[in-house]
Amino acid sequence: MVMSTRALTIIVFAAVVAGLFLLEFLARRPGSRIPTLGQWLGYLMRPRIGRVLILLGWWWLGWHYFAR
Amino acid sequence: MATEDFPGDRERPRPARASFWPGHGTNRVRTAVIGLILVGYAWAAGGAAPFSATALICVLIPGVVLAGLASWRPPDRIPPPDKLDITGMSYWAICVAALFEWEAAAYRDNSLPWHPSLTDLVNPLIGPHIMKSAAILIWILAGWALVRR
Numbered sequence: 001m002v003m004s005t006r007a008l009t010i011i012v013f014a015a016v017v018a019g020l021f022l023l024e025f026l027a028r029r030p031g032s033r034i035p036t037l038g039q040w041l042g043y044l045m046r047p048r049i050g051r052v053l054i055l056l057g058w059w060w061l062g063w064h065y066f067a068r
Numbered sequence: 069m070a071t072e073d074f075p076g077d078r079e080r081p082r083p084a085r086a087s088f089w090p091g092h093g094t095n096r097v098r099t100a101v102i103g104l105i106l107v108g109y110a111w112a113a114g115g116a117a118p119f120s121a122t123a124l125i126c127v128l129i130p131g132v133v134l135a136g137l138a139s140w141r142p143p144d145r146i147p148p149p150d151k152l153d154i155t156g157m158s159y160w161a162i163c164v165a166a167l168f169e170w171e172a173a174a175y176r177d178n179s180l181p182w183h184p185s186l187t188d189l190v191n192p193l194i195g196p197h198i199m200k201s202a203a204i205l206i207w208i209l210a211g212w213a214l215v216r217r
Binding site for chain 2: 004005006009010012013016017019020023027032033034035037038039040041042043045046051054055058059061062063064065066067068
C-alpha cells in the first residue's frame, strides 16, 4: 500500500499538533523542566512589544479562520 | 532564546482590582451571565457568511473589547516565570518550528491537494455552524487567557 502525499501531509500536521499537546501534558507534571504553553507565552509577553505581537497573532488567527 | 529577566511590568506594584476570572471571588451569577453572552455571541458569529462585513465585525468586536480591557482595565495577571529552562523550551521551539515549516511548505506549493495547508484542513472541520461557533468561543477564551498573562 502506497501512502498518498496528501495523507502524509495530514499525518505530519497531526503528529506536530499531537506533539504540542504531549508537551503541554508533560509540562504539567510536578517538577517538569518543560514550561507550559501559558508559562512561555507569559514569558514572551513580559515586554510590551511581546504582549502586543502575541495578541495581534491571536486576533489574526480569528480573522483568518472566522472572517475569511 | 534569552532566559534573563526582562524588567517588565511584573515587578511594578499594581493597584488592587476586581478579578474578572471565574471563581476568583467574583459573583458566580455574573460569570454565568458572561458565559451565556459569550456562547450566544459565538453562536451568532458562527452564522456569519465568510468574507462578509458581518463576519469581519464579529471578529473585530472581541479584538477591540479585549484590547480595551488589556489597556484600560487589565485583570489580575498571572505572573510569568522569571526564567525558562532552555532545554525544556527547546522542545516547544522544535514543535512550533516544525508546524510553521510544514505550513510554509504547503503555502509555497500553493496549498495543492497533495500538500494542503493547515487552513485547508481546518476549514472543512469548522464548516458546520456548531463547530465554527465552538471554535469562535475557544478563540475568545484563548484571547482572554492571553490578556491575563
